Amino acid sequence: MFNDFKQDFCLTRAGYLLNHSVGRPLKSTEQVFKGAFFAPWQDSGREPWTQWLGVIEDFTSALSKLFNGQQKDFCPQVNLSSALTKIVMSLERLNREHAVVLMSEIDFPSMGFALKKALPASCEVRFIPKNLDITDPNVWDAHISSDVDLVFVSHAYSNTGQQAPLANIFAIAGDRGCLSLVDVAQSAGIISLDLALLQPDFLIGSSVKWLCGGPGAAYLWINPAILEHCQPKDVGWFSHENPFEFNIHDFRYRHSALRFWGGTPSIAPYAIAAHSIHYFAGLGASLLRKYNQQLIDVVVQEFDSELVSPRDAEKRSGTLVLQFGEQQAQIMAALTNANISVDSRSMGIRISPHIYNDMADIKLLLDVIKANR
Structure with missing residues (x-):
């Protein structure tokens, strides 16, 4: 189902998880x-x-x-x-x-x-x-x-x-x-x-x-x-x-x-x-949120101790924040080299999956972080 939505957006590559900053445009936007x-x-x-x-x-x-x-x-x-x-x-x-x-x-x-x-x-x-x-x-x-x-x-x-x-x-x-x-x-x-x-x-x-x-x-x-x-x-x-x-x-x-x-x-x-x-x-925000939280939960299960965002999903936004301390710069460099779009602030690395993201994006994110910790 969500793969159908993926076809609606301009996605140049996998791994765009920066939707708390700028969301990707619809393919139909230019014509409209x-x-x-x-x-x-x-x-x-x-x-x-x-x-x-x-x-x-x-x-x-x-x-x-x-x-x-x-x-x-x-x-x-x-x-x-x-x-x-x-x-x-x-x-x-x-x-x-x-x-x-x-x-x-x-x-x-x-x-x-x-x-x-x-x-x-x-x-x-x-x-x-x-x-x-x-x-x-x-x-x-x-x-x-x-x-x-x-x-x-x-x-x-x-x-x-x-x-x-x-x-x-x-x-x-x-x-x-x-x-x-x-x-x-x-x-x-x-x-x-x-x-x-x-x-x-x-x-x-x-x-x-x-x-x-x-x-x-x-x-x-x-x-x-x-x-x-x-x-x-x-x-x-x-x-x-x-x-x-x-x-x-x-x-x-x-x-x-x-x-x-x-x-x-x-x-x-x-x-x-x-x-x-x-x-x-x-589409309705409730549909988007349900999917967003499903993807976020996969990351939370892997990095519970690094979690800055609330563990309780009801208290979370659409963005997940992870803190890796002294390893943060190294991990960010590795994510950038892997063409994964996230960003880093004082509280940690910010990750925001949208409706056009999928488990392949999350798996790539997890693999790169684990390999560079």
Whole structure:
């Protein structure tokens, strides 16, 4: 069954296990991109914006299927840092003295950089220490205190392969009057997330990793219950209720998440990503995750003592992290020489099998590691 999916992707060789970084493109992407982006531009004597804006509709439609949310609540963004900055700057609650944002020390650094610069100088970015188990709801319970205004949580943590207990976190945050924002960059497409069920306040994500949609096609989602509390500062004519009104003296926010859109939009990245997201939304994240964890379990059985990621599959993301200590550089060199694509960070070697990987990829990985320990 999964060999059939393998035929859909551009795979130049065996051993590509770097899907936490960049997913492989669909073979059909180039043709779809030409039709959606170049054809309206090249083959018509009229301006192509009507067709191009249809690409954005297709992108947000794909996201609504993937996350079980309403299309109007999604807005395209250039990257996660920009999305996070726009959200923070739009909220009066976070633009007063001594507001508090809670996040983990193991969150992606760019998120911390963006928060610190977007918040007023008197505000605090408070960190859950990196030595605490971020998969434990009790850790979040102990740190989401009554003075926290926003809790920032990564659905999956890139350097540890851990998965956050989102349902618990959102419930705690809601009970304590705290806003919640989830980063799905490392989970979108590989771990199910049902917005209608979980109901965070905000979501930000990208398409480059498990969704195989390339860079530049990020997005944000706003819970409609909080939309009217969001007054974005970084706006443009596509944030306007009527972008084609062309009255410089009159600005009205859109009555949807597109109030965060801004100026003249990019189209090309979303043409690529929309096609890919539709593909994975059609398959369903639960199918991908089941297969991903089957392959990961084979590696875990061989290298249990080197495991950095959780042993409990329910607490794992789609990425497995193994730590080989002083042997790590030697093993990485051997894997590179064998044309196996993984990477190494301070916590260990990161391995991420996708739907187009198979047991042959895993066997090759295991053989090379064992031969070079």
